[in-house]
Amino acid sequence: MTAPHVQPHRPAFGTERRAFPRFRVKDRILGHLIDLDWPVRLRDIGFGGFAAETVDPLPLGGEHPVRLTAENDQGVTLKARALHHWPSCLDDGTPCYVTGFAFIDNTPEHRAAIERMIGFVTSRALFGAN
Numbered sequence: 001m002t003a004p005h006v007q008p009h010r011p012a013f014g015t016e017r018r019a020f021p022r023f024r025v026k027d028r029i030l031g032h033l034i035d036l037d038w039p040v041r042l043r044d045i046g047f048g049g050f051a052a053e054t055v056d057p058l059p060l061g062g063e064h065p066v067r068l069t070a071e072n073d074q075g076v077t078l079k080a081r082a083l084h085h086w087p088s089c090l091d092d093g094t095p096c097y098v099t100g101f102a103f104i105d106n107t108p109e110h111r112a113a114i115e116r117m118i119g120f121v122t123s124r125a126l127f128g129a130n
Helices: 108-126
Strands: 029-033 038-045 049-054 063-070 075-089 095-103
Touching (some): 029 049, 038 063, 038 108, 049 075, 063 108
Antiparallel strands (some): 029 038, 038 049, 049 095, 063 075
């Protein structure tokens, strides 16, 4: 007797598959891909990675040093891998690409730096600052 064929479970469209939640940045953190000298606009950030808008698509799988700087000039440089991208539009209708990045570094120092960035975004949201 053969075992029945089992389809792998696929989450429904729109189901969150990330291990860590993401928090909207709302222009409170600036990003810069150092190796390409590209500014990027962060959409969201979490402990596992971030999404950023770029004018051109990035090659997938590439590792990039990225400088993240908060409004208060606190910053950190981390390595991130481009995992996926899709076409989108900026607020003014200009075409762009959104790239999903995963953080590569997993040292206590890097986790603490990411936590500070997330704290900056979430504390400003909690206290109603624009």
